Amino acid sequence: MAAFSIDQWLQQARQQLVAGADDEHAASSAALDARLILAHVLQQSYTYLYTWGDRLLTADQLQQADGLLQQRLQGQPLAYIVGEREFWSLPLQVSPATLIPRADTETLIEWVLDLAAEQQIPARGSALDLGTGTGAIALAIATEFPDWQVTGADFQPAAVTLAGTNQQRLGLNNARIIRSDWYQAVADETFDLIVSNPPYIDGDDPHLHQGDVRFEPTSALVAEDAGMADLAHIIAQAPAHLNAGGWLLLEHGYQQADAVCELLTQRGFTQVGNRNDLGGNPRISGGCWPAH
Numbered sequence: 084m085a086a087f088s089i090d091q092w093l094q095q096a097r098q099q100l101v102a103g104a105d106d107e108h109a110a111s112s113a114a115l116d117a118r119l120i121l122a123h124v125l126q127q128s129y130t131y132l133y134t135w136g137d138r139l140l141t142a143d144q145l146q147q148a149d150g151l152l153q154q155r156l157q158g159q160p161l162a163y164i165v166g167e168r169e170f171w172s173l174p175l176q177v178s179p180a181t182l183i184p185r186a187d188t189e190t191l192i193e194w195v196l197d198l199a200a201e202q203q204i205p206a207r208g209s210a211l212d213l214g215t216g217t218g219a220i221a222l223a224i225a226t227e228f229p230d231w232q233v234t235g236a237d238f239q240p241a242a243v244t245l246a247g248t249n250q251q252r253l254g255l256n257n258a259r260i261i262r263s264d265w266y267q268a269v270a271d272e273t274f275d276l277i278v279s280n281p282p283y284i285d286g287d288d289p290h291l292h293q294g295d296v297r298f299e300p301t302s303a304l305v306a307e308d309a310g311m312a313d314l315a316h317i318i319a320q321a322p323a324h325l326n327a328g329g330w331l332l333l334e335h336g337y338q339q340a341d342a343v344c345e346l347l348t349q350r351g352f353t354q355v356g357n358r359n360d361l362g363g364n365p366r367i368s369g370g371c372w373p374a375h
């Protein structure tokens with residue numbers, strides 16, 4: 084086996100990734116992907132890669148790095164390859180049991196922070212994250228609000244285990260992770276805030292055959308009724324689980340904002356509105372359950 088320095092491996096890995104890229108984004112992230120793979124194999128930082136570029140890889144390191152590069156060339160999401168993705172500056176373990184957290188979802192956390200700053204939600208309260216997946220939203224809220232009690236719920240046992248691992252690794256004792264089919268396991272509980280990034284993609288959407296989503300589970304992505312079924316269910320049942328003045332915030336597809344706001348208004352929510360994602364599309368909608 085030929086000897087490769089760190090720089091040499093990075094260079095040939097980047098060339099292979101550019102050549103094998105099926106879209107512009109994959110090509111532009113080739114250098115970053117190569118660095119992430121090698122940093123993961125060496126268990127070192129990027130700075131190490133820059134500083135020690137002429138250091139030779141061992142045969143074992145080379146074999147591992149080449150194996151992971153092949154997975155990436157076959158389209159496997161980088162987060163699944165290295166087993167980790169950062170969300171709201173929290174390093175989260177990820178697995179094919181659930182969605183890889185997206186930066187756009189951080190918009191939802193920003194809305195929660197704004198509600199707190201405007202004192203629309205209490206200083207000490209309770210939050211429920213439905214379809215918690217890795218625990219991303221629940222754990223970000225638990226980090227930002229140490230005096231809140233946060234519940235993350237998912238119906239996939241493997242996702243519950245994953246989110247529980249993330250909660251423990253981060254030492255967030257104000258969060259609990261439970262198994263629940265939407266509200267089923269919290270039937271008698273009410274919260275000051277309910278948040279969710281549920282499945283909302285239409286099963287016929289061609290995007291399901293592109294990029295990372297090809298490798299993510301259908302249970303995390305697809306919903307009936309053109310993607311609206313789970314959103315509609317969560318909205319319909321939310322009032323039974325919200326304290327007076329409590330808020331419901333939902334992530335959805337870029338073409339679903341009007342339909343979601345309509346459902347919220349029909350159900351009796353007030354202050355209904357939405358927020359744009361990082362690409363400028365309305366992707367988070369929410370409203371307040373008024374005191375009756």
Ligand SMILES: C[S@@+](CC[C@H](N)C(=O)[O-])C[C@H]1O[C@@H](n2cnc3c(N)ncnc32)[C@H](O)[C@@H]1O
Nearest residue numbers: 181182184214215216237238239264265280303
């Ligand atoms: C789009 S993913 C969101 C994951 C995570 N909240 C995030 O933002 O990265 C949707 C999640 O909903 C969960 N889910 C789907 N149907 C569910 C149900 N009936 N009850 C609870 N969770 C469900 C899936 O297992 C998946 O983890």
